[in-house]
Amino acid sequence: MISAGIVGATGYTGVELLRLLAGHGQVVVTRVTSRELKGTAVARHFPNLRGHLDLDFSAPDAAALGECDVVFFATPHAVAMHSAARMLAGGARVIDLSADFRIRDIACWEHWYGTAHESPELVEEAVYGLPEVNRGQIRDARLIAVPGCYPTAIQLALLPLLENRLVDESRLIADAKSGVSGAGRKAAAEYLLCEASESISAYAVAGHRHHPEIIQGLEAASGGEPVTLTFVPHLTPMIRGILATCYAPVRDRDVCNAALLQGAFEQRYAGEPFVQVLPPGELPATRGVRGSNVCEISVSYLESAAMAVVLAAEDNLVKGAAGQAIQCMNIMFGWSESEGLEGIGLLP
Amino acid sequence: MISAGIVGATGYTGVELLRLLAGHGQVVVTRVTSRELKGTAVARHFPNLRGHLDLDFSAPDAAALGECDVVFFATPHAVAMHSAARMLAGGARVIDLSADFRIRDIACWEHWYGTAHESPELVEEAVYGLPEVNRGQIRDARLIAVPGCYPTAIQLALLPLLENRLVDESRLIADAKSGVSGAGRKAAAEYLLCEASESISAYAVAGHRHHPEIIQGLEAASGGEPVTLTFVPHLTPMIRGILATCYAPVRDRDVCNAALLQGAFEQRYAGEPFVQVLPPGELPATRGVRGSNVCEISVSYLESAAMAVVLAAEDNLVKGAAGQAIQCMNIMFGWSESEGLEGIGLLP
């Protein structure tokens, strides 16, 4: 058994980490920090944890956290970059669910996140925690940058097409729909039930912080070719789930067909425990993966438009955040990759 | 005052027609037909009409309906084509909210709707009831084919771009999100609250019946140029509303810019009572038009991808069905185009 600390666990990513870790046979959560709720029982803040976790929130304390075997950051951006170094120095491994170490281009990060980066040297060391791409590096990492929720779905949707040079990487589109939990637990009027239910809308059309992170991953998959992606996120009236509808014009309509695309996906994700390529004719829905770490993917070929349409559905709080973080931890500590992640999604 | 009959008014389009006609100063509804509910008070079936409509459902009777000044068909497809001719012969004008007279290519219609068309001559006569395109012809029509819900949003989103030759009409994408009322009131498991809420999914990726209707309209706007459109509809966990997110690569990135696109939309829809082009930087949400006949549109230009992104939000039951039908009726009878359609949407 190892010990785990969670920094900033008062939000939805935090409670999901706690839910999943409670069922993990190798980990005991020993510290859960929150400046604001210091001294409050965690299970009072999150009623689903009543009877499962007997721990109070404590103030963040880098030294004490450094004594944990692993520390998760479930904080807004620009927190982990301040204190991750101290925890690493204390001997802990660090898994950051925020954006601080995801983007290798520091100037780009600073542009999108509007502040100076305080630990550029850690960005260099950090491993991007998408196991389907970086499993080997994750194994040896001290510091993991867990991918964002949109980037996970969109990269998994497009990787097989780009790695196999099947589509025109200069004309990609990702139309993504996210449940409201993607905005976190902050009390903003736009996420009130009365504002966000019974409506759908796009946002950040002019540019979203996840865009450079996605591009970075897609360009790596394309062997360094520049990628142009139009990415439009949508706020969808549901709690959990992301559905990414991706449009990719095929490179050579004379050779492309549905079977070829289907084969590319099945081959790419053969053996992956948490990517499920659906059989031809089935399409994913976010309800099929609610509460589970699986990303379900379908690929369709529209011959008349020479267009591949890839649908990827995930639970934004699991495969898009806490579940993926635990998947990385399992790899780092040499456990079964699916330890603690075998729970079946809740349906209905 | 004129008299109106509604055929098949037990579904959501029917009740919306009744709601809107009850507030219309020029029309009295005199017949509401339903084979199944014959003899039942309409207001018992639709509780919002209690106290507003004192009428029972009657069996459909073409002769009696033909004596109405106007007959609305709120039926599934392949009903109006059987009996519209008799009502026209009786002297009524006919406004069909189903698909029977929308597609001019009879073979294409028969392919998509899986049955032989019984009134091809009426297809020729019918006017496609999109006032923003066909206002003049609607004025003189005896028979109106009211556009489908998706086709309304997507055509309004793309017309200014195509008419002005601003975009490449061979590479259009429409990613559309519809509330569940678009599926009608039929009791199918997939539309149960427990199946359709808290989830989003795509459907009919391989081909949707509204696709040829949309193409027909877009090609007319393009001066006959062939249009290629990838259209993916999505079932969204809400009752009402369609949001169409349309992607159109601009034809000439050297001259295109946001102001030019914004201008094209504002000019195209200047004076239109039910199309609202939003100012730059504002994006529509379906909640802004719930219960109203307005289609709200924003256009954005993503310079790096040379991509126009157009968002169109409408209430699928109003501008996408019953409201548009009444708008057509107003034009046909020479009344103010917004008579009965001035109600403000319900928010929240």
Next chain:
Amino acid sequence: MISAGIVGATGYTGVELLRLLAGHGQVVVTRVTSRELKGTAVARHFPNLRGHLDLDFSAPDAAALGECDVVFFATPHAVAMHSAARMLAGGARVIDLSADFRIRDIACWEHWYGTAHESPELVEEAVYGLPEVNRGQIRDARLIAVPGCYPTAIQLALLPLLENRLVDESRLIADAKSGVSGAGRKAAAEYLLCEASESISAYAVAGHRHHPEIIQGLEAASGGEPVTLTFVPHLTPMIRGILATCYAPVRDRDVCNAALLQGAFEQRYAGEPFVQVLPPGELPATRGVRGSNVCEISVSYLESAAMAVVLAAEDNLVKGAAGQAIQCMNIMFGWSESEGLEGIGLLP
């Protein structure tokens, strides 16, 4: 045409007033105030008003408001009591949708609202704006205290039973379910979609501010007999609507029966434009009155328990707030009581 001002119109009661007044033939809204949004177009804050209201929020200005013919307060409690007097002095009539003038017992009000009342003399003058009880007094009033949302439903549910001495007024229970809009538009975590949807819970079991207001009305209906009511409100995962399920043990089981109860309700509300007593066997649902000013009521008699069960459904923002305020205004100014309130509810 008269002029109307609205103080504090940035919340849901405010937008509902604006929606309904826009369709009112006798009123022009000339001032809409908000300290915070001063200078912003109202239609930018409330997208459903785009194209319907060309007015900016202005800072509250008692003198200017006093020049309006009528001023609505759509503010939190303890605002109207400060400035209503000045507006009355300016010649305006005042319709307060907050709690400031509802409770005649000043000490009781101060206990529940936690502050000293600044205008006790106006409490004495104010008329409680429940037309079904106080129609005559409303006609002559300068100052109206519009009832709360729960009190409206619960009083309408119980009045016929109490006025006719049919039930034991010492053992009443009201189990009320409210949509989330009842909490207003304030950004509190508990009303986020992710917290309030897919869940139901009771709150304020130990005591709710509407309790003394309800008791005051019920005791008046009982001819001054003391009334004991257990009132438990519930937060229900929907935007609009209140359903009050009221339990009243009948006084004399030997004479009571279903027909007698049904008759008492039908007689009591005969001629009431906005109370609809359902026929025996039909039960109300909040969806039947969404967006309308109607309160639907059913009464059932459970013989084995000698219990009357009354269900009252209303739209909390309409009959429970803005619609009732306009109904009062119509009475005050001698217009048709249903002017501007004839819109049909939105279904589905």
Next chain:
Amino acid sequence: MISAGIVGATGYTGVELLRLLAGHGQVVVTRVTSRELKGTAVARHFPNLRGHLDLDFSAPDAAALGECDVVFFATPHAVAMHSAARMLAGGARVIDLSADFRIRDIACWEHWYGTAHESPELVEEAVYGLPEVNRGQIRDARLIAVPGCYPTAIQLALLPLLENRLVDESRLIADAKSGVSGAGRKAAAEYLLCEASESISAYAVAGHRHHPEIIQGLEAASGGEPVTLTFVPHLTPMIRGILATCYAPVRDRDVCNAALLQGAFEQRYAGEPFVQVLPPGELPATRGVRGSNVCEISVSYLESAAMAVVLAAEDNLVKGAAGQAIQCMNIMFGWSESEGLEGIGLLP
């Protein structure tokens, strides 16, 4: 490891059994029957099971099922009574989640379920599967009648009050709110998203099938005293969850107080793994137990009305059905009572 069969597993109770059994260390599901879906992969019907269950639906076959160690009936009423005897004869233990063996008074059962009972002798043998009452008998039973969803919540809410003679058992009220999954997966118009969302309504006010089952349990708790209960169920716009708000007038207001009630509940449920009595001042919400087998209960005392108000929240598909069935199985087979039931609820 034992083998389990599930009869009629195409509904929500069925999929919940499969979800929970997949995580149970002592059970392998070997047969899942459905006449209609015979030959279809279970995981195709229930997408959350993809990758977790490699089994097809088979036609029901009493002989084959009798070879299982345990058979669950997740069928509508009047199915288990036909074939349970054959399975018992085959050696299987039977856990029936339907109503067939719950009510000991055969005439009463036949009245409410509208058909003749075919196995009255099994009713005599069957043990009512509420572990908090019948743990000892469940241990030795061959046949379990799992309680209904409403009866579970309402009995757990009222037992401590009745067993301790604290309240007047002739004047009880249970106002219960259920998510739509309580109606099962049948395609009926009233449970469509467009009908059941954004609305709340009562139903079966005149009498609900669960009423006699509840009375039977409450009278046993009262030592045979006759109990009068007014029970009104409500359809609530959410997928899962039941909240029962129970009102019980205290017998002796001179001695009753909040601490006494709180103590009675804490003592009654001390050591119960799946009943959580909340500390004074906290109230349950259904979201706190979504997906978990816990029933959360609060008790409040309203002194002025001498009324105990008890709130009980459960997941109707877990503690109200599948979870309770598994809890019974664990007791029957001598395993830890919480085996397979330790999963934490999903929040948000």
